[in-house]
Amino acid sequence: MKETIGFPRALLYYYYYPAWRAFFESLGQTCEVSGKTTKAVIDSGIKVTVDEACLPVKAFHGHVLSLSGVCDRVFVPRLVSVERKAYICPKLMGLPDMVRHNCKGIRQIIDPCIDMSRNSRAYVRELYATGRLFTRNPLKISVARRKAKQAYDVFVRLLQAGLTPIDAMDRENRCYPNHFQDSGIFNDSVSGRDKDVRSPIIGVLGHPYIIYDSFLGMNVLDRLNLMGARVVTMDMLQRTVVEQAAAKSQKRVFWTIGRQLLGAGYYFLAPGTVDGCLQMSAFACGPDSFIAELLQQESARSRRKVPFMTIVVDEHTGEAGVLTRLEAFMDIVARSMLR
Ligand code: SF4
Structure with missing residues (x-):
């Protein structure tokens, strides 16, 4: 039936x-x-x-x-x-x-x-x-x-190939072989980008159900795009790249998504990959609390600092506050690109 x-x-x-x-x-x-x-x-x-x-x-x-x-x-x-x-x-x-x-x-x-x-x-x-x-x-x-x-x-x-899950779900029934060849982005590394292109590349970290949910994630991906940034998320990176970066951690993180977030974070925080790294985290999330701490430590250790910011969302988070922080973050990114 x-x-x-x-x-x-x-x-x-x-x-x-x-x-x-x-x-x-x-x-x-x-x-x-x-x-x-x-x-x-x-x-x-x-x-x-x-x-x-x-x-x-x-x-x-x-x-x-x-x-x-x-x-x-x-x-x-x-x-x-x-x-x-x-x-x-x-x-x-x-x-x-x-x-x-x-x-x-x-x-x-x-x-x-x-x-x-x-x-x-x-x-x-x-x-x-x-x-x-x-x-x-x-x-x-x-x-x-x-x-x-x-x-x-x-x-x-x-x-x-650089699509978000939402876009990929829209297209999944139509597999264009050329799409992968034409896009040519993010497959191995974002570090090979054209240095003349000055639109900032922002690595966004977060559980998929936060960053791709426009309500929970406060529409951050779209907002960054509107601010002229190009967004890269963990899912757009090759798994091997993420796993290699995650292996830097002293102890293997046994939460799957937590480990992937940590690996993507380490990768984004390495100089020459992205221009800024933004973590979206849920209040009361156990795994996120220590991933954020490890990434803060990594960011503090790095000699050529990639601007890094964490935004914690809960049911009381207001859009205005997030927008203000995003604008301030993008200002810092723009200044750091001039160095
Ligand atoms: S606690 Fe964190 S990892 Fe677990 S479901 Fe909530 S947001 Fe996801």
């Missing part, structure tokens, strides 16, 4: 929705994504969550509630690990439990446990168990799995 699966436009939707959609659509299901984050969405999430939850988790609850009544089931995966010996934030591991407890009106949740910390066998088992909700034919599930992988690979290539 054809069902409508609801996807909250929050948390790791920004990385995995193309794969999830390909999987469910291949099994004949319809995918429905919640609308963009708004104040009403955040307010409804705040009402049902504990105060200690971080802003992205509160927003996730708001998105789940907004899907109530418009879909048959809501997809809330239990994301434990997406690679060997590394983990996703514990709040994402407990997400289905939180949603079941806090969102009483939600009837059915699809909550596969994604845990690849040891190997991918458990993950494959979960995929088949999820597929069996809609078909008894293992071949169909196998095809759906393959399509999900293909969709994800195309998506990652678009990100590394």
Whole structure:
């Protein structure tokens, strides 16, 4: 039977929705994504969550509630690990439990446990168990799995060609081979840029569900573009570049996104890559608190300083304050480019 699966436009939707959609659509299901984050969405999430939850988790609850009544089931995966010996934030591991407890009106949740910390066998088992909700034919599930992988690979290539996840999702069904060749940006390094181009390049660090969510991230990417900057995010860098930079850390960070943020931060703070580095962080985020500290230390150690600023957002953050700080930051970047 054809069902409508609801996807909250929050948390790791920004990385995995193309794969999830390909999987469910291949099994004949319809995918429905919640609308963009708004104040009403955040307010409804705040009402049902504990105060200690971080802003992205509160927003996730708001998105789940907004899907109530418009879909048959809501997809809330239990994301434990997406690679060997590394983990996703514990709040994402407990997400289905939180949603079941806090969102009483939600009837059915699809909550596969994604845990690849040891190997991918458990993950494959979960995929088949999820597929069996809609078909008894293992071949169909196998095809759906393959399509999900293909969709994800195309998506990652678009990100590394310089697109944001939002733009990549718009284009993912249209794969232009020339797009990658023509863009030619960021694939190996941003350091090979044309020195005559004086528009500043700003490396923006932050969890995807903050920087790509225009409401939570205060539209910072668009604002920087309007201020004449060219924005590079962690996702536009080659994974090997990020991992090599992250290896500078004395101890391997075992939070996947935290390690990637640290690696991208180290890379951006090295002279000759970007003209300024901006970190967007969520209040009450455990991993962000120490990543910010490590990057501050790195910035202080560096001899040729790359301007670095951290903006912490929560539900009370005002746009005017963020804009003032961004303008001041861009002034410092412009002055440092004259040196
Ligand atoms: S990593 Fe930070 S922002 Fe993301 S869910 Fe965990 S606590 Fe929240």
